[in-house]
Amino acid sequence: MGQTGSLFPIEEEAQPSEPLSGEFAHVALNRPLDCEFTYEVPSELSAGAVPGARVAVQFGPKREVGVVVGRDTTCDLPAAKIRSLQAVLDERPLLSAELLTLTRWMADRYACSWGEALSAVLPAGLKRERSRRVIRMIRAGEPASAEVLKELAQKSEKQHRLLRTLLEIGGSIELRELTRRLNLSDAPAQTLAKKGLVIIERVEVSSDPLASAEADRGRPERLTDEQSACLEQILPSVAARSGQTFLLRGVTGSGKTEVYLRAIEAAVEAGQSAIVLVPEIALTPQTVGWFRSRFGEVAVLHSRMTDAQRLDAWLSVSTGEVKVVVGARSALFAPVVDLGVIVVDEEHEPSFKQGSVPRYHARDVAVERARLEGAVCILGSATPSLESRARALSGEFERIELPKRVGDKPMPEVEVVDMRTEPRTKADSGIFSARLRDLLGACVERGEQAILFLNRRGFAPVLYCSSCREVVRCEQCDMSLTWHRKIDRAVCHSCCEERKRPGVCPSCTSPALQYLGSGSERVEQALRDLMPSARVARMDSDTMVRREDYEETLEAFGRGELDVLVGTQMIAKGLDFPRVTLVGIVSADTALHLPDFRAAERTFQLLAQVAGRAGRSDLGGRIVVQTEAPSHPAVTHAAAHDYDAFAEAEDGVRAALGYPPHGRLIRVVFESEVEQAVTEAAASMGAALKETLEGSGAMVLGPALAPFALLRGRHRHHLMVKLPDEETVQRATEALKRLAAAESSVAVKVDVDAVSML
Ligand code: ADP
Ligand code: ZN
Ligand code: ZN
Secondary structure, eight states, X not given: OOOEEOSSOOOGGGXXXXXXXXXEEEEEESSSOSSEEEEEOOGGGTTTOOTTOEEEEEETTEEEEEEEXXXXXXXXXXXXXXXXXXXXXXXXXXSOHHHHHHHHHHHHHTTOOHHHHHHHHSOXXXXXXXOXXXXXXXXXXXXXXXXXXXXXXXXXXXXXXXXXXXXXXXXXXXXXXXHHHHTOOSHHHHHHHHTTSEEEEEEEOOOOGGGGOOOOOXXXXXXXXXXXXXXXXXXXXXXXXOOOEEEXXXXXXXXXXXXXXXXXXXXXXXTOEEEEEOOGGGOOHHHHHHHHHHXXXXXXXXXXXXXXXXXXXHHHHHTTSOOEXXXXXXXXXXXXXXXXXXXXXXXXXXXXXXXXXSOOBHHHHHHHHHHHHTOEEEEEESSOOHHHHHHHHTTSSEEEEEOSOGGGOOXXXXXXXXXXXXXXXXXXXXXXXXXXXXXXXXXXHTTOEEEEEOSOOSSBSEEEETTTOXXXXXXXXXXXXXXXXXXXXXXXXXXXXXXXXXXXXXXXXXXXXXXXXXXXXXHHHHHHHHOTTSOEEEESTTTOOSHHHHHHHHHHHHTTOOSEEEESGGGTSSOOOTTEEXXXXXXXXXXXXXXXXXXXXXXXXXXXXXXXXXXOSTTOOEEEEEESOTTOHHHHHHHTTOHHHHHHHHHHHHHHHTOTTSSEEEEEXXXXXXXXXXXXXXXXXXXXXXXXXXXXXXXXXXXXXXEEEEETTEEEEEEEEEESSHHHHHHHHHHHHHHHHHOOSSEEEEEETOOOOO
């Protein structure tokens, strides 16, 4: 049990000599204070205030919801300072002993309080005493027109952005989703509503469309030999409740999903439950439908649900009524009865790491939850992270493999085109190589389909002044602005702010501004110019504001109403379209030079993933990778479909530099609007940390400017701590908790096992 705290610091002289006796509860609150709080339990609440139950307590002047994590019959605090529990909120405890243990483990591992870890587990509707059942939908009103929009562009950038987006959508959308996406508060929407330009309506929540999605994946009569071999290893472990983790590496199209489905079948037949985690972007009606077609009722949990929907799903699994849960990151904490199997599909995905407190990695927590509950954990990927690979090599995870595509379909052939030697033609701004142009033409001619991938949206990512050689930047973020041509605005991709396209250079007023580089919007334009008769759709977060848009476009593509899909990472995952025979990677280099030690690994993973979209039927498939770094290992090994060679080489690089999986890594980010405060806090905490870790073999790098040194008006510095072993990690985490709690002038973000380096 964690240490005991009270609302007030304990004064030495106030300590009673004899501890109080009675009924006390330790309550974890969602606050960044690394302790629990003790309350007296009135006798009428004694039966309900058991570990795992939510309670209402007075904390300072406020009433808050907390979770009982322990009971005691004595208390060391002075009687005058103890308050009583006000209410027990649940008839039976919501959280099992295992989930309490798991969240305690998370608090220790990710340097947060127990209450903060618990807040990740409870759906939003349970963090408050009453949950939201009504949501607000917004749509453009009648008077909104092009004229109005033009006028608004002069007056209010935020209102303009909101109304413009609504007009583009041409329908209604949940207000909260829209404001989150546009990074706006409610204010611009409220102002527009007063003017009658938008209409905001409160509606009763209807059910989640994903919750009723249908997509049949017939149960194959026969497993492939490789699938059978994998299951021969997994199933005895499920029966034995071994708590074992398997790392399933299977190339794209090798039938990993069928392995998951059979393992879950075995668990369900034995009366157990299962949780399937997929990256948010892969949580489509198709994916959910596969599970529903096998298991009947399936609970879905993801971030776009309303509180009430999430609460319903949560409660339906906690009673054991629903046994299979499919969802994004937070579905990991579903309170299922008797957990038998956890699947983490695409385990290498960075989106399994949560960016805010508690900054947990769902894959690593899944392994721990499985261990605690005797469940089998299956981590699946075509390109496992180097961290999971290392744990498999050490024997901690069991390795299983699906080395071939189902039906012996060959892996698609990959051609690498060196864009440095490609002649630039005016016609397509040098976006397509001659080879890609030819293949695209032939593919569409044959009536087959193509996918063009570029992991960057907008038209031109750089506005460059050839007179003073400056790049036009966002004043809030110090990031290059991207020109979006259709809306003719210069957009900052980090804070979402837009402004009028500068007619002249903001630094020197020269009119010599150039629009350099290309994003998905430019690729779409170049493609339309190249093949005017081809039916083209673009999928990125600019064109696909609503989930429905995404699904409708994919359905149209599936029905053959489109020839080419142009898109960002939104189209990299999970799509399974038999008529796709060509995938063009317009540039493999977008992530290659990021200041992140995982840049090569990310590039390799992305190339393998995108390449996996082609050649999924007997029609075969071909990939064209355009790059200016044709001999980079991430490119050459991806072209050869050689995961092992890439992983081995990359692991050598990490070992030499002491990066994960060779030791662990903690990143600490310091943020404030006041630059000097950031510099000082980072320097003093860096020095203190170096002193604490002296002689441990740990390496403290920095403080230095973070790669995004200015973000939304906040200056940012960071420290990177490389830790050779678990004991040192422990020491560093303890020290950082202490130091961060003592720092009040700037925001300190401690990110254990950080995934983002920016
Ligand atoms: P992965 O997830 O490894 O990329 P999928 O699970 O999508 O691969 O499987 C690829 C394709 O093979 C799917 O269309 C699936 O229906 C099919 N498939 C999987 N297992 C079998 C099997 N045993 N027999 C026939 N087809 C199968
Ligand atoms: Zn200039
Ligand atoms: Zn910005």
